[in-house]
Amino acid sequence: MEPTPRLKHTPLHALHLSLGARMVPFAGYEMPVQYPDGVLKEHLHTRAAAGLFDVSHMGQIAIRPRSGRIADAALALERLVPVDVLGLGEGRQRYALFTNDDGGILDDLMIANRGDHLFLVVNAACKDADFQHLQKGLGDTCLVTMLNDRALIALQGPRAEAVLGELWADVASMRFMDVAEADLHDVACVISRSGYTGEDGFEISIPIASAVDVTQRLLEHPDVMPIGLGARDSLRLEAGLCLYGNDMDTSTTPVEAALEWAIQKSRRTGGERAGGFPGADRILAELANGTSRRRVGLKPDGRAPVRGGAKLFADAEGRSAAGTVTSGGFGPSVDGPIAMGYVDATQAGNGTKLFAEVRGKYLPVTVTALPFVKQTYKR
């Protein structure tokens, strides 16, 4: 595919080209979909050793309370997310969702408490809308800043700790969802022990001027391989993680998306700060009463992948509609096809047999607990 000049580049764009990446348009950026070794090897290498991902297209946003009190920023942000931000300790990070007045999901994000400010990482395709949403929602009490001067990389896999440990010895003391500032080769980076592959790993925010240097040093390690968007997608699907725009959007609620674990007790009915976020009426009611459809894992019985968009039926003749696949493909570590999608709540139990329409055939699939692979987070 020819590069389009209007596509934005991350600070690592030239490095991707020098590594032989195949570049594709993604969320307004020209991004590497795979390197010469290909999606399959990249995926398996990440689960066996360590993979390095450029996620600089994602939005990094700082929220600073005008009062100087972090609790004021936390309470302000709680007006936009059904999540306990006030209870998030300094140096800790938490998954969150922006909801709209109908209870739909505007975006999913990470929120970190950095002591004097909140640090957010949001999806590339949503980052401008998220920024406007934050400005509008809490600009009165907080200074909201898009950190356009920082790159973001992810180092994921069982060797990630050892690799990063060669640049920063303290890394071993971090646990899952910790956030810390660290000097990597005299470059001040913000490191979180998190990621989106189901593996232990880290996301590293780096000042742009040093992004290529830090990334290259990590890539020099024999255990580290650069990983493109193709494997990023198969890794997150195996890990049962939602891709915004595929597996959730404004038409799905957090409860339908089976993300109620992201809504802490303090924000639920009976909690200290129950409700008070967009769509609270619907979302709290759904927490109590359930929903008519649910996001579930789906394991095709055969070898044929079942892709996003495939219709699901309760019967092998395609008469009784049961739902839709939202993400599907081949899981290299599972060594077979995997998918997720929304199904009627009555068909959402693990072990339920359904049929996916693929090229005019109705292929049997089984509702399966997520994730498809064991998560290896260092809790």
Next chain:
Amino acid sequence: MLKFTEEHEWLKIEGGVATVGITEHAAGQLGDLVFVELPEVGANFSKGDSAATVESVKAASDVYCPLDGEIVEVNQAIVEDPALVNSDAQGAAWFFKLKLADPSSANALLDEAAYKELVG
């Protein structure tokens, strides 16, 4: 006679039967294949019909029937090991044998030099 299509299929034609596969160029573009679906023996296709499907980790792609004809044999080896298409696209990883409805229709397809020029 070896011929090619603009849709990146190759045809080795002997006695009115074309052995059909996808080119090394196409296999490289598709990436690691994980699934292949082949037509039934005895099925009739027109030129341009989707005759087979290949799937990589990322996406599904059609393999088109390059000429009118009837499927007389399929290569089960690539169903059992789709990676064979990546390693030997223009050899062991042929897809199907097509009995041509009109053997002279193959003359209009690309020769090797023209195909090489097409894919640069």
